[in-house]
Amino acid sequence: MSVVENILEQVKKRNPGEVEFHQAVEEVLQSLAPVIEKHPEYAKLGLVERFVEPERVIMFRVPWVDDAGQVQVNRGFRVQFNSAIGPYKGGLRFHPSVYLGIIKFLGFEQILKNSLTGLPIGGGKGGSDFDPKGKTDGEVMRFCQSFMTELYRHIGQDLDVPAGDIGVGAREIGFMFGQYKRIKNQYEGGVLTGKGLSYGGSLARTQATGFGLIYFVREMLAAAGTDYKNKTVVISGAGNVAIYACEKAQEYGAKVIAMCDSAGYIVDEDGIKLDTVKQIKEVERKRISEYIKYHPTAKYVAGQNGIWSVKCDVALPCATQNDISIENAKQLVANGVLALGEGANMPCTNEAIEYFLEKKVLVAPAKAANAGGVATSALEMSQNSMRLSWTFEEVNEKLDGIMVNIFKAAQSAAKEYGFEGNYVAGANIAGFLKVAEAMMAHGVI
Ligand code: NDP
Ligand code: 2IT
Numbered sequence: 340m341s342v343v344e345n346i347l348e349q350v351k352k353r354n355p356g357e358v359e360f361h362q363a364v365e366e367v368l369q370s371l372a373p374v375i376e377k378h379p380e381y382a383k384l385g386l387v388e389r390f391v392e393p394e395r396v397i398m399f400r401v402p403w404v405d406d407a408g409q410v411q412v413n414r415g416f417r418v419q420f421n422s423a424i425g426p427y428k429g430g431l432r433f434h435p436s437v438y439l440g441i442i443k444f445l446g447f448e449q450i451l452k453n454s455l456t457g458l459p460i461g462g463g464k465g466g467s468d469f470d471p472k473g474k475t476d477g478e479v480m481r482f483c484q485s486f487m488t489e490l491y492r493h494i495g496q497d498l499d500v501p502a503g504d505i506g507v508g509a510r511e512i513g514f515m516f517g518q519y520k521r522i523k524n525q526y527e528g529g530v531l532t533g534k535g536l537s538y539g540g541s542l543a544r545t546q547a548t549g550f551g552l553i554y555f556v557r558e559m560l561a562a563a564g565t566d567y568k569n570k571t572v573v574i575s576g577a578g579n580v581a582i583y584a585c586e587k588a589q590e591y592g593a594k595v596i597a598m599c600d601s602a603g604y605i606v607d608e609d610g611i612k613l614d615t616v617k618q619i620k621e622v623e624r625k626r627i628s629e630y631i632k633y634h635p636t637a638k639y640v641a642g643q644n645g646i647w648s649v650k651c652d653v654a655l656p657c658a659t660q661n662d663i664s665i666e667n668a669k670q671l672v673a674n675g676v677l678a679l680g681e682g683a684n685m686p687c688t689n690e691a692i693e694y695f696l697e698k699k700v701l702v703a704p705a706k707a708a709n710a711g712g713v714a715t716s717a718l719e720m721s722q723n724s725m726r727l728s729w730t731f732e733e734v735n736e737k738l739d740g741i742m743v744n745i746f747k748a749a750q751s752a753a754k755e756y757g758f759e760g761n762y763v764a765g766a767n768i769a770g771f772l773k774v775a776e777a778m779m780a781h782g783v784i
Contacts, residue, residue, distance in 0.1 A: 357440030370767035417465035420446035423777035427463030430504030451770030458717040483514035496529035529723035532716035541719035543734040549583025551711015554742035556680040567591035576658030604646040607637035657682030681705035707766035
């Protein structure tokens with residue numbers, strides 16, 4: 340067995356049933372094989388073995404009372420994966436599918452993503468199996484307060500800085516920040532990011548992940564001698580990442596024709612009217628199916644996953660993990676897809692990614708392409724430390740520069756290690772090298 344196969348076996352044995360975590364580790368280790376070969380000193384130091392083992396895993400009970408007076412119990416998680424280059428940093432996900440394997444895969448990917456931003460942030464992730472759908476504001480608040488009543492002792496602006504992810508937006512961050520402030524009896528602005536603008540949030544953080552994705556893909560298209568003009572785009576999801584990816588793609592002259600939520604997808608051949616989507620999803624918190632009430636020439640198709648049968652030049656999965664299977668990948672390729680930009684974390688199965696690369700589809704991997712969100716979170720932390728706030732334009736310009744740098748880093752690492760044009764491998768390698776160097780410097784810890 341090769342070194343990489345050995346480590347993967349260990350990971351599977353030590354983390355039984357955590358299939359998403361196995362998948363994420365397998366994908367990364369494949370790219371790292373030539374790096375490991377070039378650095379025999381890693382072996383004796385157990386560097387890769389330490390890299391795949393979280394520094395700390397926290398699991399806790401979250402009891403809360405629903406509007407009917409009934410006590411509900413959820414499970415909370417925080418995986419503090421790697422602090423070699425900075426305090427743990429990563430979002431919180433509230434979704435019924437959350438269990439330890441999901442949080443570990445996200446925390447693991449976050450290490451490399453955060454490293455790629457060039458900013459001093461380590462990797463972590465957390466969340467709960469709580470389902471915010473259909474809950475009242477009062478229920479969401481009581482849940483968030485209970486969640487933070489345990490989490491507060493494990494986080495801090497120089498220790499671990501959570502933010503949003505699926506099911507966690509400005510409303511939830513506000514409730515959690517309020518509870519943290521109350522328990523600690525001090526105003527620790529940088530303990531959470533994605534905050535509201537009235538209490539230390541950063542302009543452009545809401546837009547950052549979606550905008551950043553479009554900037555990264557812009558660079559990738561440019562390297563292939565093309566751009567967004569008149570390209571048709573399909574975006575899965577209708578949440579934070581999907582909405583702002585749509586906005587920026589439209590600004591660049593692309594035609595976004597389909598979006599979805601977990602219940603079904605809409606196709607609007609005239610181009611998605613984003614104001615309607617924002618009204619339905621951000622203001623009313625309703626289903627995407629409402630769209631056809633406003634635009635009767637559009638069509639709605641119920642069911643998950645069908646969106647990938649819609650023909651497009653650029654596919655932007657911005658919903659959740661394993662959204663694109665090998666069958667979906669084959670259909671996209673048969674329909675002539677040119678580029679794939681991962682806005683969500685691990686939205687493609689490993690087989691789908693391999694297929695896209697084999698068919699010479701341009702692939703912008705999640706760790707690089709969606710790093711704009713966490714990068715802007717780090718800019719929010721900088722502003723909190725300096726006790727000042729930059730303008731929207733200043734933050735957006737920094738974000739654009741960071742995405743260009745990430746693209747260049749992935750491009751040159753791919754070339755150096757014999758994977759030219761493969762930004763998946765390039766991003767994994769570039770992200771890993773910085774973390775490995777810091778881990779080497781810190782000794783065996
Ligand atoms: P939101 O909660 O704002 O939106 C999630 C969207 O994805 C919703 O439209 C949701 O539909 C849809 N979705 C969720 N699960 C499924 C599913 N099983 N099938 C189809 N659609 C689904 O989350 P975000 O936009 O913040 O996150 C989206 C992705 O981007 C996630 O993978 C997240 O990890 C990643 N990401 C987020 C960042 C951020 O800054 N927010 C940064 C980097 C990555 P429904 O409402 O029906 O559930
Ligand atoms: O997956 C991600 O990078 C996020 N959900 C954003 C994390 C953050 O700390 O802003």
